[in-house]
Amino acid sequence: MNFKRKMQFLFSSLAVLALGIALAGCSSSKSSTAPNNKVTRITYWHVNAQTQGGTAVNTLVKNFNKTHKNIKVTAKYNPNMYQGLMQNLQSAQASGKVPDIVQVGWAYTNYFADNFKYLTPTQASQKFDSNNKFINNNFSSRTLSFAKSSQGKLVGLPYSLSTPILYLNKTMLDKYQIKTTELTTWQGVAAAARKIKQQSGNYGLYIQEPADTWAQQSLMLSNDTKIQKNGKAVFATKKGIEAYQLYQDLVKENVAVHTPWAQGIDDFVNGKVAMAFTTVAQASHIKQSVNFAAISIAAPHFKDEKTVVPVGGSMLAITAQKTAQQKAAWTFEKYMYQNNSLLTWSKGTGYLPPTKNAFNSKQFKTYLKANPMLKPAAQLINKAVPWTSFPKNGLQAEQTMIDARDKILSGSNVATTLKNAQEKINDQQ
Structure with a gap:
C-alpha cells in the first residue's frame, strides 16, 4: 500500500471511530434522560356521579396532571356505587387488565382484601418513602381502623368519611x-x-x-x-x-x-x-x-x-401490579390527601376530610361555618361505628x-x- 493510500485509510478509520464515539455519546445521553421524560399512565376508578363529586374528581385529576408531568391519571366513573365497582373489578382481574387505584366502599373492605391483589399503604410507604411517616402523621388510629380487614390489616387509606x-x-x-x-x-x-x-x-x-x-x-x-x-x-x-x-x-x-x-x-x-x-x-x-x-x-x-x-364513604386502594404504576399511584394518593385537595373534595361533595390536619384546618372550619348542613355529620363522625363488612x-x-x-x-x-x-x-x- 503506497503512502497516499495509507493516509486515506487512516483518515477513514479515524472518521469512523469519531462517528462511533459521537453516536455512543448521544445514546448514553438519551438513556440517562429517558426515565425523566417517560410518562407513567395510571387509571383511577371511582364511584362519583356528577351529583356526588364527579366534578371534584375531574378537577383534582386535572390539577394533578398539570403539576406532575411524568404521571398521567385517567379517571373512570363506575355506576351502581361501590357494588358496581367491585363487580367491574372482578371482571378486570379475570381479564388481567386491572386499574391502578380504586375507591373501595367500607362494606366491601373484607371482600376486597380476600379477593383482589393489591399493595397495602404500609407496603407502599416502605417501598417508595422508606418510612411510614405519611400514614402516621396524617391519620388517627380510629380513622385507620375503618380501612382495616377483619385480620387487622390496613387495606387502603380512608378517603371519604360521612354519616x-x-x-x-x-x-x-x-x-x-x-x-x-x-x-x-x-x-x-x-x-x-x-x-x-x-x-x-x-x-x-x-x-x-x-x-x-x-x-x-x-x-x-x-x-x-x-x-x-x-x-x-x-x-x-x-x-x-x-x-x-x-x-x-x-x-x-x-x-x-x-x-x-x-x-x-x-x-x-x-x-x-x-x-x-x-x-x-x-x-x-x-x-x-x-x-x-x-x-x-x-x-x-x-x-x-x-x-x-355507620361511617360511610370509602378508602383508596392500590391495585397496580407493576412497580412504576404502583409508585405513580402512591404519588397520586398522597396528592389526594393534601389539605387543598381534601378541601376541594369536601366542597364538591360534603364528605368530611379523613386526615387530622385537614379536618382541623382553618380552611375547613371556615367552610363548615359557611355550610351548616355538614355540621350534624361533623359532630357525629367521632361516634360513628364501622359499616358492616x-x-x-x-x-x-x-x-x-x-x-x-x-x-x-x-x-x-x-x-x-x-x-x-x-x-x-x-x-x-
Whole structure:
C-alpha cells in the first residue's frame, strides 16, 4: 500500500471511530434522560356521579396532571356505587387488565382484601418513602381502623368519611308548623311525614336506596340492633324487625317514597318530599339545587335508644401490579390527601376530610361555618361505628340485604324476610 493510500485509510478509520464515539455519546445521553421524560399512565376508578363529586374528581385529576408531568391519571366513573365497582373489578382481574387505584366502599373492605391483589399503604410507604411517616402523621388510629380487614390489616387509606343525616325542606315544615325538635326520633319523623302527606299531598320522607343498605343499617342500629357479631348476621331481632316495620308502614301508606336513589334526591330538591335521609355527601348538590330553605339535622333514633350511625364513604386502594404504576399511584394518593385537595373534595361533595390536619384546618372550619348542613355529620363522625363488612362473600351478603330491603318495601312480611336474609348470609359465611 503506497503512502497516499495509507493516509486515506487512516483518515477513514479515524472518521469512523469519531462517528462511533459521537453516536455512543448521544445514546448514553438519551438513556440517562429517558426515565425523566417517560410518562407513567395510571387509571383511577371511582364511584362519583356528577351529583356526588364527579366534578371534584375531574378537577383534582386535572390539577394533578398539570403539576406532575411524568404521571398521567385517567379517571373512570363506575355506576351502581361501590357494588358496581367491585363487580367491574372482578371482571378486570379475570381479564388481567386491572386499574391502578380504586375507591373501595367500607362494606366491601373484607371482600376486597380476600379477593383482589393489591399493595397495602404500609407496603407502599416502605417501598417508595422508606418510612411510614405519611400514614402516621396524617391519620388517627380510629380513622385507620375503618380501612382495616377483619385480620387487622390496613387495606387502603380512608378517603371519604360521612354519616347519614336528615335533610329538611324547612319551608314546607314551617308551613305545617313542624319543629325540628319533633324529629329527633324515628317515631317523630313518621308522625311528621304523615302530617305532611295528609295536609299537602306531598311525600313526607325518603330514605336513600342505592346499591347498598347503609341507610337501612343506620335505621336498625338506632333501635339497638346489631348487624353482625363475630362475622355472623344477627339483625333479624325483635328490634331490627320493629325498625323495618316502621319503614315499611310509611311506604305502604304512601307517606314515604320507595324509589331509586337519584330519583329520590330529585324528588327532595324539587320540593316533592319534605325530608330526605341520606349521606352528607349530598350536601353540596342539595345546596346548589333547591329553591327553598334547606337545613339538616342529626340522624334520628328510636324512642329510649341512642343514635348510632355507620361511617360511610370509602378508602383508596392500590391495585397496580407493576412497580412504576404502583409508585405513580402512591404519588397520586398522597396528592389526594393534601389539605387543598381534601378541601376541594369536601366542597364538591360534603364528605368530611379523613386526615387530622385537614379536618382541623382553618380552611375547613371556615367552610363548615359557611355550610351548616355538614355540621350534624361533623359532630357525629367521632361516634360513628364501622359499616358492616362481612368477612366472607361480602358482595353476596350485601346483595342479600339489598334484596331483603326491596322485598320489604314491596310488601313482603318483614320478620320472615329479615330472618331468611340472615340465614342466607350466614350460610355463605
